[in-house]
Amino acid sequence: MANVLELQGITKRFPGVLANDKIDIALREGKILALLGENGAGKSTLMNILYGLYKPDEGKIFVRGKEVEIHVPNDAIAQGIGMVHQHFMLVPVMTVTENVMLGVEPTKNGLFLDKEKVAQRIHDISNQYGLEVDPHAYIKDLPVGIQQRVEIIKVLYRNADILILDEPTAVLTPQEVEGLFKIIKTLIKAGKSIIFITHKLKEVLAVADDISVLRLGRMVGSIEPKKATPEKLASMMVGRDVSLVVQKQASKPKEAVLKVEKLFVRDERQNLTVQGVSFEVRKGEVLGVAGVQGNGQTQLVYALTGLLPVESGSIEMQGKTLHNATPRQILESGVAHIPEDRQRHGLILSFPIHDNMMLCTYYKDPFARGVSLQEKEIYNNAEALIKQFDVRTPNIYVNAGTLSGGNQQKVIVAREFSRPIELLIASQPTRGLDVGSIEYIHKQIIKKRDEGAGVLVVSSELDEILSLSDRIAVMYKGQIMDVLDAKKATKEDLGLLMAGIHLSTSAKKK
Amino acid sequence: MSDKASSKNKTTEKKTSEGIGGGSLGQALLVPVLAVITGLILGGIVMLATGSNPIQAYGALFAGAFGTPSTIIAGIQTYFATGDNADLVRSIYPFTESLVTATPYIFAGLSVALGFRAGLFNIGAEGQFFIGALCSAYVGYSIKDLPMIIHLPLAIGAGALGGAIWGMIPGYLKARFGAHEVVNTIMMNWIAFRLSDWLLTGPMQASNFRPVTPNVSASAELPRFFEDPLRFNLGFFLALLFAYIVYWFLFKTTLGFEVRSVGANPDAAKYAGMNIIKNFVLVMAFAGALAGLAGTAQVLGVDHWVGQGFSAGYGFDAIALALLGKSHPFGVVLAALLFGFLRSGATNMQSIAGIPVDIISIIQGLVIVFIAAPAIIRWLYRIKSLKVEETVLTRGWGK
Numbered sequence: 001m002a003n004v005l006e007l008q009g010i011t012k013r014f015p016g017v018l019a020n021d022k023i024d025i026a027l028r029e030g031k032i033l034a035l036l037g038e039n040g041a042g043k044s045t046l047m048n049i050l051y052g053l054y055k056p057d058e059g060k061i062f063v064r065g066k067e068v069e070i071h072v073p074n075d076a077i078a079q080g081i082g083m084v085h086q087h088f089m090l091v092p093v094m095t096v097t098e099n100v101m102l103g104v105e106p107t108k109n110g111l112f113l114d115k116e117k118v119a120q121r122i123h124d125i126s127n128q129y130g131l132e133v134d135p136h137a138y139i140k141d142l143p144v145g146i147q148q149r150v151e152i153i154k155v156l157y158r159n160a161d162i163l164i165l166d167e168p169t170a171v172l173t174p175q176e177v178e179g180l181f182k183i184i185k186t187l188i189k190a191g192k193s194i195i196f197i198t199h200k201l202k203e204v205l206a207v208a209d210d211i212s213v214l215r216l217g218r219m220v221g222s223i224e225p226k227k228a229t230p231e232k233l234a235s236m237m238v239g240r241d242v243s244l245v246v247q248k249q250a251s252k253p254k255e256a257v258l259k260v261e262k263l264f265v266r267d268e269r270q271n272l273t274v275q276g277v278s279f280e281v282r283k284g285e286v287l288g289v290a291g292v293q294g295n296g297q298t299q300l301v302y303a304l305t306g307l308l309p310v311e312s313g314s315i316e317m318q319g320k321t322l323h324n325a326t327p328r329q330i331l332e333s334g335v336a337h338i339p340e341d342r343q344r345h346g347l348i349l350s351f352p353i354h355d356n357m358m359l360c361t362y363y364k365d366p367f368a369r370g371v372s373l374q375e376k377e378i379y380n381n382a383e384a385l386i387k388q389f390d391v392r393t394p395n396i397y398v399n400a401g402t403l404s405g406g407n408q409q410k411v412i413v414a415r416e417f418s419r420p421i422e423l424l425i426a427s428q429p430t431r432g433l434d435v436g437s438i439e440y441i442h443k444q445i446i447k448k449r450d451e452g453a454g455v456l457v458v459s460s461e462l463d464e465i466l467s468l469s470d471r472i473a474v475m476y477k478g479q480i481m482d483v484l485d486a487k488k489a490t491k492e493d494l495g496l497l498m499a500g501i502h503l504s505t506s507a508k509k510k
Numbered sequence: 511m512s513d514k515a516s517s518k519n520k521t522t523e524k525k526t527s528e529g530i531g532g533g534s535l536g537q538a539l540l541v542p543v544l545a546v547i548t549g550l551i552l553g554g555i556v557m558l559a560t561g562s563n564p565i566q567a568y569g570a571l572f573a574g575a576f577g578t579p580s581t582i583i584a585g586i587q588t589y590f591a592t593g594d595n596a597d598l599v600r601s602i603y604p605f606t607e608s609l610v611t612a613t614p615y616i617f618a619g620l621s622v623a624l625g626f627r628a629g630l631f632n633i634g635a636e637g638q639f640f641i642g643a644l645c646s647a648y649v650g651y652s653i654k655d656l657p658m659i660i661h662l663p664l665a666i667g668a669g670a671l672g673g674a675i676w677g678m679i680p681g682y683l684k685a686r687f688g689a690h691e692v693v694n695t696i697m698m699n700w701i702a703f704r705l706s707d708w709l710l711t712g713p714m715q716a717s718n719f720r721p722v723t724p725n726v727s728a729s730a731e732l733p734r735f736f737e738d739p740l741r742f743n744l745g746f747f748l749a750l751l752f753a754y755i756v757y758w759f760l761f762k763t764t765l766g767f768e769v770r771s772v773g774a775n776p777d778a779a780k781y782a783g784m785n786i787i788k789n790f791v792l793v794m795a796f797a798g799a800l801a802g803l804a805g806t807a808q809v810l811g812v813d814h815w816v817g818q819g820f821s822a823g824y825g826f827d828a829i830a831l832a833l834l835g836k837s838h839p840f841g842v843v844l845a846a847l848l849f850g851f852l853r854s855g856a857t858n859m860q861s862i863a864g865i866p867v868d869i870i871s872i873i874q875g876l877v878i879v880f881i882a883a884p885a886i887i888r889w890l891y892r893i894k895s896l897k898v899e900e901t902v903l904t905r906g907w908g909k
Contacts, residue, residue, distance in 0.1 A: 307780060328783030345781040348774045359782045363764045371763040
């Protein structure tokens with residue numbers, strides 16, 4: 001079958017970095033090519049070149065056998081190439097129709113916007129590809145999965161038949177991922193060709209027709225999904241064998257370090273999102289909190305760490321009540337917090353690494369004497385931590401924002417683990433990270449457990465919950481459905497609980 | 511990136527933590543310097559278009575800002591030959607006058623820059639300037655027969671305190687009620703303007719004829735270094751001292767670390783256990799005090815009385831200075847010196863080359879446009895864009 005798109009010898013240099021080194025890829029017509037690679041492997045650079053956002057230093061691009069020059073995104077669109085970005089490019093206060101027509105507004109009588117015409121086309125596209133969406137809904141009211149559909153519709157509306165999906169599943173719940181895969185299959189049936197960028201191995205194996213793996217800006221190789229296994233792909237990506245399963249001993253839980261009783265929490269919009277949650281975390285164990293995102297896990301963690309006030313109920317740490325304590329009081333009582341959104345809460349991206357390494361302890365000895373910051377101590381601390389936690393950075397003086405996601409997360413882990421802690425609260429600790437970083441951070445969490453800390457891990461990735469936890473609590477609509485022993489828990493059971501079905505009632509139905 | 515290479519870098523890299531923009535000092539200064547040069551070139555084109563001679567004009571501007579080199583040399587020779595310093599003093603008059611003009615700019619620029627660092631937009635420097643000037647003037651003229659060592663610090667302190675209170679009110683309103691500081695500092699400006707109108711035509715009026723305060727006592731004046739007409743005084747060095755204090759506060763203390771954290775990422779600051787509300791009040795008070803000191807320096811060092819329209823828009827120019835100085839205290843000093851030289855030299859340019867002072871406003875405006883939109887300068891001079899985290903200036907409503 002003919003190649004609808006071919007890149008030959010693409011090379012792109014940034015100051016000090018060879019982002020793409022003579023990369024060749026080929027997309028067969030009507031097929032899905034998965035582009036796999038760790039963060040920083042050069043996937044996004046390559047796709048930005050294809051979409052006209054970067055200019056390659058060398059290399060050729062062929063569309064349907066003809067060499068083309070792509071200087072700006074409009075050239076790419078003219079060639080039928082459409083891109084769905086990882087971070088959506090939508091205007092929240094506008095409707096679906098308005099967002100879709102943005103940039104190619106059709107007019108009536110040369111003056112007035114013809115929204116009906118656009119809405120009708122959206123309707124047609126929706127029906128043709130199974131992309132159900134209300135053209136008149138406002139973007140801000142739509143869940144993330146639907147917003148992504150709007151992005152896909154935008155691309156189809158511009159008559160693209162080569163679609164680039166950049167990390168499309170990073171922001172989706174498991175159910176939404178299923179929905180996306182269905183849509184992808186419908187698109188393929190309709191004759192579209194798709195480049196699917198990801199670093200999630202199982203997804204690649206589930207949908208791809210061809211797999212190309214990038215590492216450090218180079219093409220490592222192509223492989224057929226039939227011949228690939230997750231382990232094989234992981235070692236191609238990372239360049240060494242990677243353990244996808246966390247190696248750990250049985251836990252030796254001791255007394256409870258954290259006790260939560262009938263906790264109620266309101267979110268920023270005053271919705272009661274945590275509704276009477278009770279549980280305890282014991283020293284030397286990992287309690288995993290599973291659940292589809294948006295079932296109150298975020299607010300639970302915010303309340304535990306002082307970022308949201310508690311409506312009612314109690315939080316007790318080793319006999320001390322901590323509800324409605326300030327974040328500082330909580331930190332000082334021995335809690336470490338790996339926040340869900342590392343760029344929002346965990347780091348100050350415009351600050352150098354050494355400042356981020358002491359973000360929570362800057363006022364204490366040895367970093368401060370009185371009000372005076374002790375720069376030498378701050379630098380020494382950062383130097384030691386980047387070595388100990390293998391943070392890949394040119395030095396400690398660069399801004400945290402210049403690091404890759406995995407290394408940013410390592411900075412947070414290094415900082416939080418560098419002080420004595422009784423309780424670790426880790427929220428989505430490996431979201432968006434590559435395989436190598438995930439392996440590393442999981443090891444560190446288990447190490448803290450073995451040192452005797454209590455660990456609370458909140459994650460919407462079931463694999464992560466299953467491999468880390470000793471006990472698993474499942475949250476649904478602000479409540480804990482059940483707490484299972486991790487050894488006996490199955491994905492099926494957890495899936496049912498995550499959907500709000502009690503195991504006893506489902507057993508009865510059987 | 512190999513580990514060996516990175517460890518080598520570690521030893522050679524210089525620290526850039528305070529980064530005026532993130533890169534090395536040269537990179538940080540590149541765009542502002544080019545912006546100024548481009549502004550002067552375009553200003554010259556405007557002069558040409560209006561039929562004036564830009565070379566003559568800039569010559570006069572330079573002489574007005576720095577003095578004429580030949581007269582200075584002649585002055586030095588006369589001084590060493592005869593011991594008579596009159597010529598020398600006259601020859602350095604333009605230069606010292608530029609520094610005098612720069613003094614309130616430094617203080618007011620520091621005020622706005624400090625606010626920017628905390629993510630606050632202090633548009634109220636103008637009002638704080640008035641309040642500071644009035645407080646200093648009041649303490650300066652109403653108290654008599656105090657030794658300078660007590661009276662002067664008292665008058666300076668009064669100006670700082672007045673400005674601090676004027677700044678703290680919007681800070682408190684933001685912290686307590688979430689009221690946006692832009693709106694409240696603007697309103698505080700109007701209160702300050704009308705309050706000063708009333709004070710100058712009523713309680714603080716010196717005589718029935720003019721709306722001005724009495725002259726401050728000699729013991730409250732900032733000492734001058736030369737005899738008249740040179741007005742160069744201690745205020746300039748006070749301004750430099752405060753630039754260093756602000757630098758030290760921002761980059762060397764835990765309080766400053768909190769301020770910068772709150773400004774750069776308030777969510778992370780909260781996560782790290784910082785008290786955001788306390789910081790808003792603290793920063794606005796400090797910023798108000800600095801703007802108040804701008805007024806103080808002007809009244810105690812230069813004019814010795816306050817009249818209506820006392821400020822030449824220092825508080826508003828301060829916003830431009832903070833931008834030009836990339837919200838870094840030393841950058842603000844450089845920017846303020848530039849404004850001082852331009853403003854002071856412009857008067858000479860007007861009298862010699864017949865070009866209105868307003869051309870300076872055009873040049874300043876151009877420089878500010880180029881600073882605010884560095885992409886223009888990068889494009890003009892084909893400078894590769896560096897990935898630099900810009901300082902957060904202010905954030906949206908209601909956050």
